[in-house]
Amino acid sequence: MSLDGAWASSAWKPAGTKPWAEWTQKIGWTPMPTQNGEAPGAVSMSGGWVVAMSAYTKHKQEAFDFITTATNKENSMAYSVGTGDLAARKDVAADPKYSADNPSVKFWTDLASVTHYRPAYEVYPKVSAQVQEAMEAVTTGSRTPEEATANYVKALPAAVGGPDKVLAR
Incomplete structure (x- = not known):
């Protein structure tokens, strides 16, 4: 058993740090059950990530433009697919490209409904x-x-x- 998260399988993709072609045949996924089996029956914990700029910047528009560009759909998709981090945007999570090369991504993303923040x-x-x-x-x-x-x-x-x-x- 491995208690891990979505990011682990990104290392096993062909371009990952530890390519492993058979990982989808060797590893399955199941949600962590709730402590006493109570509803909703599963629980997850997430950490998250953020892009931020200081409120004290003298270049507020440039900072806003940078964050807007960094977190647009295209760049959010590239980040999530490249790192294995789950999508922070619903439009990215709904896009077939998001889970095209990693069949576990949909499973992990669907756990957002039972996740708690770290x-x-x-x-x-x-x-x-x-x-x-x-x-x-x-x-x-x-x-x-x-x-x-x-x-x-x-x-x-x-x-x-x-x-x-x-x-x-």
Whole structure:
């Protein structure tokens, strides 16, 4: 099992960083179930991305023009298809080119209806980094799942500000 997101498969496309022609035959997709099976039955978490310019710029029109160009349909399509990031525009998501070379994109995009935004907590990226480190260690074989879990448990208190911030179950 791999807990991942839409961006992972962009690496497996022919022009990706780790081409893998058989990935669509080897990997399936299923939504994460809700904690207790309650409606809507699935849940997802998203991070998002943004293009912004400072409100203090002396070149407000140029900044607006840049953002308008960067986020138009054509450039948004190129960005989403190139990076594997999900479309931020409905017209991009509805365009057949959006999912033409990646059959998982429609699945991930459809999860927007059950997605929640990543928490804006200061410790979130620190915890996320620890999870990624543990997953990488197991995936590469440098640690057993038990060893990776033990390292995660040991590192977590420092990541969240002390052992009193960790709830053990």
